[in-house]
């Protein structure tokens with residue numbers, strides 16, 4: 518049997534790659550230093566149409582069905598539920614924002630994801646539209662259940678990778694923001710984010726609310742996640758008072774009523790160019806990073822493509838190819 522592929526990092530990227538290799542019966546081992554990965558902070562939201570411009574996520578029609586099918590398959594294998602489909606309600610508090618959203622509703626790229634206009638939940642909002650296909654991945658539960666399965670079979674152990682060791686040099690670097698900040702592959706646009714966990718009595722809001730640059734996600738029982746901040750100049754995983762106040766403001770705007778803050782987390786999003794990941798050979802090993810703010814959506818499909826590249830030599834489309842990206846940056 519050939520030597521196992523050594524995956525460095527057990528966040529969404531490394532975990533999805535491990536399952537893709539396993540599906541192909543390729544031996545693998547996965548290591549993680551167990552500190553400050555952004556997957557363990559992520560709210561796990563998938564929202565098909567996002568941003569000020571109410572724009573479908575990059576290649577959503579391709580990556581979303583693959584992601585949902587992947588998580589469903591692992592739910593069966595691991596005997597747990599990770600994927601929670603949820604309607605997203607996109608809210609606008611200003612006429613100009615609402616006009617922008619309405620102007621996009623008939624766009625052939627947007628229309629398949631729109632369930633329809635609905636009444637705003639209260640008088641603070643001038644318009645609302647429901648988006649379909651969204652939901653929440655319980656990322657932590659997915660990673661923990663995967664890790665337990667890997668540990669049981671001796672595929673996982675805790676370790677810090679060493680770029681100077683020959684074994685790690687040939688590894689598949691799925692280190693998230695830590696790797697980008699350390700200089701692999703040499704440039705990045707990572708962004709710190711903070712989120713809150715809220716407890717609220719009797720809100721009766723089963724949908725994800727998105728509006729005014731923030732979101733509120735029901736995570737079961739009387740708990741919700743609210744987020745998130747974006748900061749580019751301080752890239753650590755320490756929750757801050759300022760971040761807490763910003764997210765509390767977001768929550769007050771979106772919440773149906775009073776709440777209590779019961780959790781506050783921070784992490785760094787691994788960004789190379791928006792939320793469009795990249796894969797490819799790097800040095801003697803391989804690279805999978807740049808999942809940005811949308812790891813839940815892209816990790817499964819991109820992991821499969823990387824496994825096909827590594828095992829069959831099938832190169833992905835140029836959009837995902839790290840070499841093409843680095844060449845384009847060099848010439849720009």
Ligand SMILES: Cc1cc2nc3c(=O)[nH]c(=O)nc-3n(C[C@H](O)[C@H](O)[C@H](O)COP(=O)(O)OP(=O)(O)OC[C@H]3O[C@@H](n4cnc5c(N)ncnc54)[C@H](O)[C@@H]3O)c2cc1C
Pocket residue numbers: 525526527528529530531548549550551552553554555556557558559560561562563676677678679691692693694695696709710711712744745782783784785786787805806807808809810811812813814
């Ligand atoms: C506040 C916040 C909210 C977010 N919300 C969402 C959301 O709602 N939906 C969504 O899809 N995405 C969200 N994201 C983004 C999401 O977290 C990322 O897209 C995704 O988790 C990145 O996964 P990754 O595996 O590339 O990196 P990570 O999760 O950071 O994993 C990298 C792993 O590598 C390990 N590691 C690093 N270096 C080494 C080394 N040298 N040796 C050994 N191990 C190492 C780390 O310990 C870590 O476990 C959010 C991010 C933040 C910060």
